[in-house]
Amino acid sequence: MxxxxxxxxxxxxxxxxxxxxxxxxxxxxxxxxxxxxxxxxxxxxxxxxxxxxxxxxxxxxxxxxxxxxxxxxxxxxxxxxxGIIDLHIHIGTVRDLVQKAEYFTPESVRRDLRTYAAFGVTTVQSMGTDKDSVLAIRDAGRDGPQTMARLLTAGQGLVFKGGYGGVPGINHPVATPEEAAAEVDAQARKGVDYIKLWMDDELGAMPKMPYAISKAIIDAGHRRGKRVLAHVFYLADAKMLVAQGIDGFMHSVRDKPVDAELIDAMKARGVWQGAGTLSREAAVYAFAADNPRTRDPFFRQAADPATIAGLESPEREKSIASSRIYPALPRIDEQARDNEMALARAGVRYGFGTDAGPPGRLPGYSEHWELEQLVKAGFTPAQAIHAATGRSAQWLGTGDRxxxxxxxxxxxxxxxxxxxxxxxxxxxxxxxxxxxxxxxxxx
Ligand SMILES: [Zn+2]
Structure with a gap:
């Protein structure tokens, strides 16, 4: 686009x-x-x-x-x-398969919002890697006629110091519960829509946010009247976060099948499966080899020539295929699909989200890929569309879209x-x- x-x-x-x-x-x-x-x-x-x-x-x-x-x-x-509502995207920081804080400008945000709209995605929820200039764009696009997608933002999400998540130069990593609560207060004062936290360890490669910090974040967010959303990977962490009062998950649990304990707790506390990000799980290894997707004219409208050349380059394919986590990715992808379907079948409230934006996860195309993956997971096409429209609107709670x-x-x-x-x-x-x-x- x-x-x-x-x-x-x-x-x-x-x-x-x-x-x-x-x-x-x-x-x-x-x-x-x-x-x-x-x-x-x-x-x-x-x-x-x-x-x-x-x-x-x-x-x-x-x-x-x-x-x-x-x-x-x-x-x-x-x-x-x-119009499609995507509850999990990142905006403005990527150019030609490279993500950098300095790429984030009001113009890069607007460019991405125009791309989303061009693909039929009319509301996006940006999950924690935004600079403050996003807020004025958010405010200008709340309602009324628009030439691009509408935006909600989690501002700068909460990252554990030295740990997984965020974009260097944008987020403000925290080391203690006190620092975490102060950072939540700072975000709330700016007027962000949600508080986001990352709890992950990149398959053991990085320190994970301690539970004392996630508890401080959730409590501080709720004191400020903000819903708190988590990047999660492990089943055990998901259970702890539900017990601590989390409002929603922005990924599927991907290490193990979800079980009755998690499902019952999510239903009892009204916790949302906000985003399954199944297209993310597919995209992180889809381009480890020649992939016919990059030759699809619809795909090619989502990326400029340099991005497509990068995705098709044998060097990039080799670097993905030789990465430490590569062998685990197909199984993680399958687990994400199975768990998304299991939560939906069990009656947990769910929305629709892709984690589009980072390199190789193309704004606009990703949402259509997500619909495709939901059907692969066992949703009917009608259920997938319902997730991407009315159900995600229920999460927003604005009653206007x-x-x-x-x-x-x-x-x-x-x-x-x-x-x-x-x-x-x-x-x-x-x-x-x-x-x-x-x-x-x-x-
Ligand atoms: Zn994300």
């Missing part, structure tokens, strides 16, 4: 902005099959009235309200669903084919709207 966001695309974006400013007329979209984000079966022959940034009416096309001055857009043969219904933001995607029949049809993007504004999209 970055490749296509030059020249003509930028000119057309400028034209759209002007058109958006001038265009106050309501629009009736009609003739489409609706996938409304609630998990309900698709309904053919629907219509939707959008006025400004909001949906004013939705229902059977024969019952559409007759109003003067309404422009009509015929979507016969198309499928309309809410994720479902196509009267009063909600007009954040939606128009598709050429039915994604509930074949999840790969989520990629057949005809148009994307954010707050009623059509944005430049991939095809």
């Amino acid at each position: 970055r490749r296509t966001m030059t020249g003509a695309a930028r000119a057309s974006l400028a034209a759209l902005l002007l058109a958006g400013a001038a265009q106050a007329e309501p629009v009736l979209y009609r003739g489409f099959t609706l996938i409304d984000g609630t998990g309900a079966a698709p309904r053919a022959g629907q219509a939707m009235l959008v006025d400004g940034a909001r949906i004013r009416w939705v229902g059977a096309q024969g019952k559409a309200p007759k109003r003067r001055g309404v422009r009509t857009v015929d979507l016969g043969g198309k499928y309309l669903m809410p 994720g479902v196509i219904a009267t009063g909600r933001l007009a954040d939606f995607v128009v598709l050429d084919a039915d994604p509930t029949r074949d999840i790969l049809n989520s990629r057949r993007i005809a148009a994307v709207y954010v707050g009623g504004t059509k944005v430049p999209s991939v095809r």
Whole structure:
């Protein structure tokens, strides 16, 4: 997309902005099959009235309200669903497969948000590697018409000193419970949406955050009225974090099968499986050898030529294949899928998240890969779409998106084919709207 966001695309974006400013007329979209984000079966022959940034009416096309001055857009043969909500991304720090704090600028954040929107991802939750300049962008995109995805942020997530997680130069590692509580207070004062912590040891290679620190973080976050989310890997850590009051997990447990003890505790305490990040688990080793994915035109729209050349380079493939953790990765990937399915089947509340953004995990493409992986895990395509829309909206709790219904933001995607029949049809993007504004999209 970055490749296509030059020249003509930028000119057309400028034209759209002007058109958006001038265009106050309501629009009736009609003739489409609706996938409304609630998990309900698709309904053919629907219509939707959008006025400004909001949906004013939705229902059977024969019952559409007759109003003067309404422009009509015929979507016969198309499928309309809410924009995808990704609860776990990282933004702004990557260029050509290299991640650096200094790459993070307001412009790099906006570039990524435009890419997400182009792929039908209209809300993203950035999980703890942001500089403070993200907050103004977040505020400007809370509601109303937009030309890019809307954003929530966990600011600078909590990393144990010398341990796993974060981006050097952005996060402020903590060594004691007192430092941790002070850092949570600092984040809350800035107005972040969530507190994030990392509890992992990179398969034994790094020190892991002690439980006394995670407890201090969770307690401080709750004192400040913030939900606390964890990067987790091990089953034992997940159980401890639930006992300590964590609000959600941003990855699947990946060392062992989840068991009744964890499932029961998550249900009893209302803990969310916020993100399965199955596409992450696939992506971390997918490019250890020649991979046909990099030749897929849809994939290629998510990356500039240098990124694709990097992913296809034999040297990079060799360095992944020879890494210490490489032999463990296929099993971890499989365990992540099995556990995500097990939690969903057991009735644990879950959302949708990819961990897109770091090198090789392409913004925009990753969400469609995640849908594909959820189906591989055993979800129906309709369940996968429900996770990425209405269920993730429930986590946000804002009540203004994720479902196509009267009063909600007009954040939606128009598709050429039915994604509930074949999840790969989520990629057949005809148009994307954010707050009623059509944005430049991939095809
Ligand atoms: Zn992450």
